Amino acid sequence: MTARFDPGDPVRVRPEDRRGHIRTPSYVKGKTGQIETGLGAFKDPESLAYGGSGLPDKHLYKVAFRQKDLWDGYAGSPDDTLYIDIYEHWLDPA
Amino acid sequence: MAGIHDLGGSPGAGSIDKSQHETEDWEHLADAVTVVLDKKGIKTTDEHRRAQESLDPERYKSLGYYERWVAATEILLVEKGVLTREEIDKKVAELEESP
Amino acid sequence: MSETHNGHDHPHEEIKTGAESSLYAGRIRAIEALLVERDILTKEEVQSQIEYMEARSPANGARLVARAWIDPEFKTRLLSDTKAAARELGMDASGPVEFVTVENTPEVHNLIVCTLCSCYPRAILGRPPDWYKSFAYRSRAVNEPRAVMREFGLDLPIDVTVAVHDSSADIRYMVLPMRPSGTEDMGEEELARLVTRDSLIGVSVPLEPVLAG
Numbered sequence: 001m002t003a004r005f006d007p008g009d010p011v012r013v014r015p016e017d018r019r020g021h022i023r024t025p026s027y028v029k030g031k032t033g034q035i036e037t038g039l040g041a042f043k044d045p046e047s048l049a050y051g052g053s054g055l056p057d058k059h060l061y062k063v064a065f066r067q068k069d070l071w072d073g074y075a076g077s078p079d080d081t082l083y084i085d086i087y088e089h090w091l092d093p094a
Numbered sequence: 095m096a097g098i099h100d101l102g103g104s105p106g107a108g109s110i111d112k113s114q115h116e117t118e119d120w121e122h123l124a125d126a127v128t129v130v131l132d133k134k135g136i137k138t139t140d141e142h143r144r145a146q147e148s149l150d151p152e153r154y155k156s157l158g159y160y161e162r163w164v165a166a167t168e169i170l171l172v173e174k175g176v177l178t179r180e181e182i183d184k185k186v187a188e189l190e191e192s193p
Numbered sequence: 194m195s196e197t198h199n200g201h202d203h204p205h206e207e208i209k210t211g212a213e214s215s216l217y218a219g220r221i222r223a224i225e226a227l228l229v230e231r232d233i234l235t236k237e238e239v240q241s242q243i244e245y246m247e248a249r250s251p252a253n254g255a256r257l258v259a260r261a262w263i264d265p266e267f268k269t270r271l272l273s274d275t276k277a278a279a280r281e282l283g284m285d286a287s288g289p290v291e292f293v294t295v296e297n298t299p300e301v302h303n304l305i306v307c308t309l310c311s312c313y314p315r316a317i318l319g320r321p322p323d324w325y326k327s328f329a330y331r332s333r334a335v336n337e338p339r340a341v342m343r344e345f346g347l348d349l350p351i352d353v354t355v356a357v358h359d360s361s362a363d364i365r366y367m368v369l370p371m372r373p374s375g376t377e378d379m380g381e382e383e384l385a386r387l388v389t390r391d392s393l394i395g396v397s398v399p400l401e402p403v404l405a406g
Binding site: 102186 | 217218219220221222223224225226227228231233234238239240242243246308309310311320322323324326327328329330331332333335336341344345359
């Protein structure tokens with residue numbers, strides 16, 4: 001299965017309020033960042049967490065956010081960046 | 095709504111306590127048993143995390159790190175029918191009487 | 194240790210010792226005993242895992258960094274495949290998680306956190322410090338990294354970009370700090386002694402030669 005995103009692609013994290021085990025923190029939900037790099041495909045933790053097989057694999061992406069886009073009144077440089085590893089099904093093109 | 099474990103950017107977090115406690119024997123044990131069960135395919139890291147996240151928020155907040163690990167391990171072993179709570183209770187009592 | 198903020202208690206974290214934690218100590222001992230009785234695992238397997246973890250420590254990270262500082266080709270290998278680089282130095286970092294080393298430069302300083310659960314590159318560095326697992330660090334490393342670093346004595350100028358990495362999936366991160374100045378004549382072992390665990394997480398930088406002694 002090919003990866004949907006390439007480095008540099010702008011992406012938005014889905015603002016979904018999903019019950020159960022997820023690895024997408026709420027502080028990035030609904031936020032727009034940029035693909036830094038693809039990290040390969042991994043078994044889906046949302047399935048593994050309940051004894052599922054974790055298949056099919058999900059592509060994982062390192063996504064870069066400008067800190068000033070994540071936090072109101074962020075105290076630091078406008079270039080300060082937050083990187084986080086997000087699974088493809090949480091990302092939409094922005 | 096963010097789960098209690100979803101802590102990034104939580105308001106009201108105070109200064110960071112840099113004190114370090116000596117890892118106790120039971121904590122070494124908790125760590126090792128968790129990892130061995132994982133290696134044997136009896137439970138996964140993901141299930142272990144999910145079990146911790148399922149703890150009542152008050153409990154999650156008040157338990158120490160390895161206490162959460164023990165709670166999660168027990169939840170999973172019982173869920174998977176490997177052990178029952180009653181068996182564990184009984185063994186706890188037995189070990190207290192004659193360690 | 195709880196405080197109130199806007200009327201809400203933030204997480205109350207006691208480091209419990211001895212009698213207070215005997216409830217969970219008793220439970221894990223009982224669980225182990227039952228699992229051994231049922232032949233699900235053996236005491237030897239558990240002991241072997243305890244010893245495996247005891248053998249992991251920040252000294253491993255320090256060795257990787259010191260070698261990278263003196264050998265540019267090793268540094269390239271460390272940055273492209275940390276697990277393989279660790280194997281080269283005789284460290285067993287095998288297992289399902291991936292390791293990635295992020296490099297500090299004069300322009301960028303890296304900081305590692307796992308906000309959701311305190312994941313850490315245990316197979317190389319051993320267990321994380323208590324503060325890394327604290328709710329305060331997990332909360333503030335992402336939205337107040339500079340203030341967090343100041344609490345560890347590191348005050349970065351505004352023209353250095355701070356890059357925070359939240360290890361939310363199966364990648365574990367380690368920082369390759371910059372080599373302190375005035376260390377040109379130091380050998381690999383001496384250099385490794387400058388590399389602190391905290392500099393591998395990113396809350397501080399390595400020791401200066403005069404301080405290490």
